[in-house]
Amino acid sequence: MPNKPGPPNPQDLWQSQTEEETNLTLADIHNQAQQFQGKIRRRNLRETVFIVLSTAIYGGFLWFLPGTLTKIGAVLTLAGMYFSFYQLFRDGSSREVPADAPAGDCIEFHRRELRRQRDMLRRVGPWQIGPILPGMAVFFAGVWQTNVRDTEAAWIMGLSGVLALAVLGFVYWLNVRAANKLDEQLRALED
Numbered sequence: 001m002p003n004k005p006g007p008p009n010p011q012d013l014w015q016s017q018t019e020e021e022t023n024l025t026l027a028d029i030h031n032q033a034q035q036f037q038g039k040i041r042r043r044n045l046r047e048t049v050f051i052v053l054s055t056a057i058y059g060g061f062l063w064f065l066p067g068t069l070t071k072i073g074a075v076l077t078l079a080g081m082y083f084s085f086y087q088l089f090r091d092g093s094s095r096e097v098p099a100d101a102p103a104g105d106c107i108e109f110h111r112r113e114l115r116r117q118r119d120m121l122r123r124v125g126p127w128q129i130g131p132i133l134p135g136m137a138v139f140f141a142g143v144w145q146t147n148v149r150d151t152e153a154a155w156i157m158g159l160s161g162v163l164a165l166a167v168l169g170f171v172y173w174l175n176v177r178a179a180n181k182l183d184e185q186l187r188a189l190e191d
Contacts (some may be wrong), residue, residue: 047162048085067142129172136161
């Protein structure tokens, strides 16, 4: 009977593995950090465009829609949006990547920035969505009050309210998803 080979020796298998190159160069880390900061700047630019458009829309509501409650709601909604905008730029502005920092400092800078943005995104409810909700509720209540006898307008307002809540829910989901992706990037840097 021929001699059958036994199971492979685990130590031999371990020693015969090829080593993966996972070392990032300083230039790689610097580029990743710069790209991330560029994403932050583009996000903040989109938010700036959004606040300008929202100001025009709610300013139009304030000017053209009847009812004191509607006007108060438009002002409160704008105030909530501007508060959110302030919070975004206070806590979520991009920072300049240190140009001549050693690799360890550059990696640590990038980690801190990833954590800072992740933490801000996870708190999106209290700083972005929460401040807008009271104004929207007062605004919709005001529009409802002025159109209470018009069944078609009531349906339109009800659907608009549901759509507004769906959009806010979608914004919340997007921010949580982005925070989870930043967590993945942080874990990859830890390896």
